[in-house]
Amino acid sequence: MIGRKLRRDTRGATIVEMGFVILPLCLTLLVLFDFGYRMYAQAVLEGTLHRAARLATIGDKTPTQIDDFVKSQVKLFSKVYPPDIDKASYFQFSGVAKSEDENRNGVCEVGETYIDENKNGMWDNGSNSGNTGLGGSDDIVFYTVTLKFPRLVPLARFMGWSSTETVTANTVLRNQPYGAQAQLPSPIPCP
Structure with a gap:
């Protein structure tokens, strides 16, 4: 008799069902907050990088001033880790992040030539030029x-997961023509 009453009693079912739903819901919300914060950091970083790059291409800022601008704009995120800022200049767009060799295969073969874009007097073994x-x-x-x-x-x-998150942004711009561009060096034969 008491067993039948208990089987038909549904007064506590809602709290049990809520217990099954609340944990996955909270975990999903926390993951979404974390993902949203990462996306916000990425957007702030990209906007900051584009403004800093524009400031630099005008030609009236020093590299230190540009770095300080970036650091001041992302200080909310970089309290523990400072941002890593890398700037590399090239003679032409086709050389960006490419090796120095003629056919861009990363090997300086006998009879092939290379252009020493960074003017260090040697072939850089397929690395960024x-x-x-x-x-x-x-x-x-x-x-x-x-x-x-x-x-x-x-x-x-x-x-x-890792306890830290990493975001990267990059952009390519041409400096303003405030003077004459240096001449591209002549091709050098591979050793």
Whole structure:
């Protein structure tokens, strides 16, 4: 008799059902907050990089001033880790982040020539051929900023994720023609 009454009694069913739903719902919301914060950091970083690159291409700012501008704009995220800022200049767009060899296969073969874009007097073994810094008039500048920051929600250790998040933004711009661009060096035969 008492067993039948208990089987038909549904007064506590709602609280049990809510217990099954609330945990996955909270986890989903926390993951969405964390993902949203990462997307916000990416958008702030990209906007900051584009403004900094524009300031640099005008030619009236020093590399230190540009770096300080970027650091001031992303200070909300970079309290623990400073942003990594990389600037490389190139003579032309086709050389951006490419090796120096003629056929761009990363190997300086006998009889092949290469253009020493960074003017260091040697072939750079297939690595990036740009000059460090902002370059000169009419040069192409490739900016990369990497920002590492702690996750917003301390959910990482439960999910097996890293406790930090990393976002990267880059852009390529041509410096203003405020002077004559340096001449591209002549091709050099491979050793």
